[in-house]
Amino acid sequence: MQRQRREEERISSAAMNAAVSQAEALGMTPEELQQTIDQMHLHDQHAIVAYPGSRPRDQEKLLEDSKVTFVTVWPNYLDAEKTLFQGRRIPKEKACPNPSVHDISDLLAQWELAHIVEQHKRYPRDWLSYGRVRVELKDPITGAPLHPDFPSRRALLLKLGESIPGLSSRKVRLEAEAAALKAAQQKNAAAAAASATPSGAGGGEGGEGGGRGNRKKKKGKKGRK
Secondary structure, eight states, rough: OOOHHHHHHHHHHHHHHHHHHHHHTTOOOOOHHHHHHHTTTTTOOEEEEOOTTTOOOOOOHHHHHHTOEEEOOOOGGGGGTTTTTTTTOOGGGOOOOSSOOHHHHHHHTTTTTEEEEEEEEEEEEEETOEEEEEEOOOTTTTOBBBBTTTTSSHHHHHHHHHHGOOOHHHHHHHHHHHHHHHHHHHHHHHHHHHSSSSSSSHHHHHHHHHHHEEEEHHHHHHHHH
16 A cells, blocks of 8 residues: 555655646646646536437436446546656557547547547646546447457557547637747746836936036027027
């Protein structure tokens, strides 16, 4: 038990250090980066469930059905930019960069696989990774695969890694996230520039200029006398 606790603490510490490094690379504090990520997910306050059209069930019944077993998919499992330590479960060449639960859900809906999106679950090995998807792969009665192409979680992961890059909805999402991140960086840069400008600098120059003007006026009056 103590060994497991130490391992969890080590993983959590490594994830936190990675988050700090990522924030520094973007010119942001970890808190600012976390706030930006949270804002990107504000529209996903509740879990979403998608069902095969032939077997409609509401979310509560799906969750309460003791016969249903779920396979959990975290985006890190498919992320080519993550290491094995950070959770990648398939070969890097078969993975894709920056997958999201939305990408996974869109494909599962196309394949008519019942699944639940839990947007605000945080992956233990990666502090900045949000969301997971729970998928029903096998018939709760017979245990047979519900889709012939996905007899196992690994088969599903490989297919997801192959298919996600072609999603049109993914392109829209990435553009929106890039715009939000750029706006946050510009805001932080403007705030940093404003705080770096000495207060009263402009007034000092104006005062100095005013002083020179007054001296010239006095000199002119003296000359006329």
